[in-house]
Amino acid sequence: MKTNLTALFILLSTLVFSQAVRKYSNEFMTIGVDAAALGMSNAVTSHSSDVNSGYWNPAGLLKLEDNQLALMHSSYFANIANYDYIAYAMPLDRQSAVGISLIRFAVDDILNTTQLIDDEGNINYDRISLFSTADYGLTFSYARALPLQGLNYGVNAKVIRRIIGDFASSWGFGLDAGIQFESNNNWKFGIMARDITTTFNAWAIDEEEFATVQDAVEGQNQELPETTEITIPKLQIGISKLVDFNYDYTLLTAFNLNVRFEENNDIISTSIASINPALGFEFGYIDMVYLRAGMGNFQNEMQIDNTEQLSFQPTFGVGFKYSGIQIDYAFTDIGDQSVALYSNVFSLKLDFSMFR
Template identity: 30%
Template sequence: MMRIDRAVIKGLFLNSLLVVALLAGTGFRKYAGEFMAIDVSPRAQALGGSFVALANDVTASYYNPAGLVNLQATQFSFMHAWQFVNFVNFDYLAVAHPIGYHRVLGISVSRLAVDDIPDTRAALIQQGDDWRLDWSRVTRFNSADYVVTVALGQRWNERLSWGVSVKLIRRNLGENYANGIGVDGGLQFQLRPNWRLGLSLKNMTTTLIAWDTGEKELVYPMGILGTAYRFRVPGMDAYFIPNLDVILRSVSLPGAGDARVYNFEGGIFTGAVGGEFQYRGVLSFRAGIDELQRFAFGIGVKIPHIRVDYSFLNYARELGNSHRIGILLDFGN
């Protein structure tokens, strides 16, 4: 019996540590903004996250707000994901609506959460040289991260568009909470009719997240330069679109402490690549490799006013794999 109790205790503590490291970020400042770096679009995830230049639907609020100008009518999107052996739930809801001449407003909300986490800190009881778990003293708590985004995309001319988004952040971990605000920006440039470039600047002013405990987290700026080219497949009513993103993460200056001081010199270069095969504008097959060199693939089916997307991302064996299902509604003609 004691062996079982020890195994249970070890599992509970490991689970709690995993949750705190993944979601809380308190004391793990290097990963403070990772909960905002999770793909919200199954289409984008299947492409390895290489979506800055291709972003052309309601989810552009997240990837590149400049891409919102590609909307011709109101769009609505919902996504649900299971991650880390179904331990973590991720939900995303977004809407975008044209509000003027070549101007589109987008609003989205995301929730990344683990519910009913066992808290065993007050439940360990010592009996001689052994310890056991008193289940009557085990309590439960939730950990959740919320991000509300308001984005605006504006066409500058026939070839260039720009966008900006403001992120309101709320983090809850048991009885503690944190608030934050951040700003993203982006550009899209139509180099040729079938060739588009994109630039996304995330956390442009450095995003500050402040906990009620006095702990502060800084999410440093990140720049993403992307390209997407649309090839027509000979002899078929189909297109192939390869995508490439080059990512530069900034680093804080030595000795800066909690100050908002950063630079891109000595930053970390990474990248993501993907490709989408579109057949008759109805069926899409996608595959890609993300920034962490993980393989992803997915499929999309489009019928009038509705698009359904699925994606799969290969995580480490111990963490299981990630599945995403998304629905996009287009209220255009």
């Protein structure tokens, strides 16, 4: 029984106290959406051009020809956590488009055994309750064409809601901005700046509920965490090119540089910023069947003998599109090259032109 209480306390401490560590704030918003993008190792900043552009680069919403709806589900940590995503976007006219998306990352039905034993030492299983810890990200996107042909920009306004049962909750707000440019010879360029104003989260903690956890676990009397956290900006720079072969076959090659303004284990890291490259490929047949592959998450990992070894995360994906319906699959943990949080991802995209 004490093991259950200790596990509960560790979970709450990890989820709440880690908020003071700036670089890990709102990390659920950086996991990624759309199996097609994940199959290309997220190297889609320059060419994203559908409803999922609200996440990858809102400037890409200008390429929409009709309303679109996207859905995605994935399970993490042996199905303990669920990651769900839904998005809708529509063109307003030839010069502007809007979109809205919602991400939920949660662990549901966690046993709360803090009230299992009463003041007299009696065990009452009816006093066990369930709670969830859930992170929500609601994004409103707007895109507009600039006077220069081929140049578009987009902005995101994000509302973050994080809940840990009855123990603590927070609200956060932030902004993203992105641009895309397409040349006459199918070269595409894109820049996505996330959390450009830093995303602020303000926590409200129920001291009485939080105290029940400390009372339930002997020897634990930690102070309450800070009530404010911020998410530092990130930058993604992308370039891609689409090549047609005999009208039936296409090859899309994309390259990204993902920049974080911190020092970590990325392949290029300084005291000011770290840079992690990503490379993706998509082979298409008659705009119906797609094969995808990519490499990303390059890390300098320290070995037992204190030497560094370069590791990376390969990805693979397939897709099928017919009459406005697109189904994509991504396999993102191949072999022993990475310790990815997920392996199998499925997503669905509907183009409303199929109803017209």
